[in-house]
Amino acid sequence: MINQRELWRSLIVFLLLISTVVALSVADGTNSSINNSVNGTSNTTTNLTDAPYVPGEIIIKYKNTDSVSAMSVPSAKLASLGAGVSDDFSAEGLKGMQMIDVDTSISVEKAIEELNKSSYVAYAEPNYVIQLSLPSEPELPNNTTAESFSAESVSGAPNDPRFSEQWALSNTGQTGGTSGADIGALSAWSVTTGSDSIVVAVIDTGVDYTHPDLAANIWTNPGEIAGNGIDDDGNGYIDDVHGWDFINNDNDPMDDNGHGTHCAGVIGAVGNNGIGVSGIDQKVKIMPLKFLRADGSGDVAASLNAIAYARKMGADVISCSWGGTAKSQALEDAISSTNVLFACAAGNSGVNTDIIPQYPSCFTEAQIISVAASNAKDGIPSYSNYGPVSVDVAAPGDGILSLYPTSLGSQYMSMKGTSMATPHVAGLAALLLSQKSSLTPAELKSLIMSNVDTISAWSGKTVTGGRIDAGKTLSALSGSSVSALPGQSNKPKDLNGDGVYDDINGNGRRDYADVSLYFQYLDWIKSNEPVAAFDISGNGRIDYSDVVKLFQGI
Structure with a gap:
């Protein structure tokens, strides 16, 4: 059966070829590489x-x-x-x-x-x-120390002092954005905060594995004895205690660029440790795999070895915050050889990748989930690529505070791009696996895509037309089903598809009777129903604020 994505892409390309002007302009692109090219233009010619x-x-x-x-x-x-x-x-x-x-x-x-x-x-x-690229230079916060901000007083929030700046996890409008335009991390954490048994490989510029807000979540090769100069586990790599550097071919995948550490922090900065920020997974294991130099450059051969290492050493999820227009069959074959979910950045050229494909995000392997970047208002940043066929979901990627290598002068940094959006999806996949480790890549992808928050700005821009929602996705995995409240014959209903049951009495409409019933049985709901399904205010708990929010919505 012909893959639907390939069929649509073939049709689009055929229509483009009809236009001589468009064909000539594409063929004239001078900055095509596996990186996103400048000014949103790329070369799609088939010349290898x-x-x-x-x-x-x-x-x-x-x-x-x-x-x-x-x-x-x-x-x-x-x-x-x-x-x-x-x-x-x-x-x-x-x-x-x-x-x-x-x-x-x-x-x-x-x-x-x-x-x-x-x-x-x-x-x-x-x-x-392969040449790494971001839409702009990183934005350094005024104060870069871990203890410089106070934690927001929100029930269920970790005690990391800069959590209040992490709008992607809990958006209260603190950056001028829209309250609730986040991935619902607090709801997700009411189910799980992650697991040390889940390994996420970050294939990038390396990772600062000594960072005080990450070291406890760094993967350690259980079969290797550090510093003895012997390949103890027989995997072909000597003293690969914390991953490998495939650029310099040594056992030190230390990040000398910053990009890889930032991505790793989005996934797994240690949560609830009283310093800095929290990753989506407060507990997880990050496998550092360096294949890009300090200047962000690398090559396909290095990426092949990194992917092979991740597969060999048992990574559960692979995060790839890089991509561009060169279609490497070898890279596609390497991805096909794995049986894990690949979260791949859609790119930062502001183009429709149905027309100007980016790779590896536009490869059609079932284990690839392609990620665009959303902002704090659930809008589309001008730099983010999109594609109703080729891009699967959006995730927060604009002004994301995360970790930065200590050696580069700052432990925390705000950065933007689909590079930052991608680890949000990888982190969500790891949360899901912490609950059910047997999930296949196809099942992970389906869960994530089926439980997005549908956003008007993203309609027709991605396959799902929405931004990921960790709380909703974890609830779907647990199979949480609501019960009819005492004295009621109908179960509560979710009328607008946002994962929250606003029709409390189940009569098919939202009215004052729902408010009254919610207030009457507040304690019963807290004890018997999943938080995510009844957290109408979005503060991570079931309380009187939900009654107020429900009343305001009538």
Whole structure:
């Protein structure tokens, strides 16, 4: 059966090709790379070498997936390329895939052309450059110490002193946004705050694994003995105690850019520890996998090894806050080889990715969930990509306060972009797995997408037309069903689809009788019903404020 996303994309591309003007403008893009390009323009031409790539390096996949080397292919043409194997991804579970270096006397374009003529080769492509990008420079708060702000007095909130600044988790309008335009973290935390048994791999610029607000939630390889110079667990990596650096090929994935630490903090900054901020998962294990340098640059080959490591070492969720226009078949194959959910950033060019695809977010693998960025008013920031077919959900990504490497001069930083939205989805997936570890990637994706808050601004902009809601999603997972209140024959109903039961007596309308009944049975509801289903005020608990909010809404 033809994948629906691919069918729509093919139709759109076909219509675009009819227009000579559009085709020429696309072909003329000069800044296409696997990163989001400047000014929202990207090159969608099918020429494999239009995007930047590492000189002299080619990723090749053989049709015969047994262990082979480039030199075993009986082709005089290969020998003439002066090709030599520099990396064998077969050892990482990507059978028949290698990277070869070619002689500088022949261009990568010509070498690929010759390789693709071989009956032994499934495909050959450049080792594309990956260049990290954000919509703007990070915004440094006036005071960057962990204790500089007071925690908001909200029931159910953690004691982290800067939690009151985390509008994405609990939006009270504190940044000039819309109250309630958040992911409902307080409601979710009434169910679970996460689990140390769930591992989220952050494939990025590395992670400051010594950060005081993150160290307790950093993954430690249980099979490795630190500092003994031995590959104790036999995974091919020596002393990989806290992940790996695939750029420098060493066991120190320390973040020297800031981006990876910020993303990791959104997922798993230690919650309720009295310092700084809280991650969506107050308890979780973050696996730092560095494949981007201090300047934000890397390549596909490094990402393949990082993905393979995450799979091999048992990551439950993979967070990918990077992407762009170069379509790497090798990268798609690496993702396909896993059985975990990939949260992928939709990109920051402000374009429709149904028309100008971004990768890996636009790959059609079932385990990929593509994420756009929403702001504190549930609107669409000008930089966020969107796509009614290719982008699945929105998540908070504008002005997000999270962690920053201590070595870079500030432990906390506000940043924006779909890079910040993506770890919100990865964090929600980890919360769900903390409740039910057997959930498949498809089940996780379905739960997240089926329980968004539908937002008018996002209608026709994403598949779901909404922003993620952690509280609603956790309630759906637990299968919480409401009961008829004492003396009533009908169960309460959710009339507007926001996950909260505003028709308390179940008669199909919201009226004063619901207010009276809610007030009368307030204590009974608190003892017998899920908080998320009856938290009308959105403050994370069931109390008199819900009665007031219900009355105001009539």
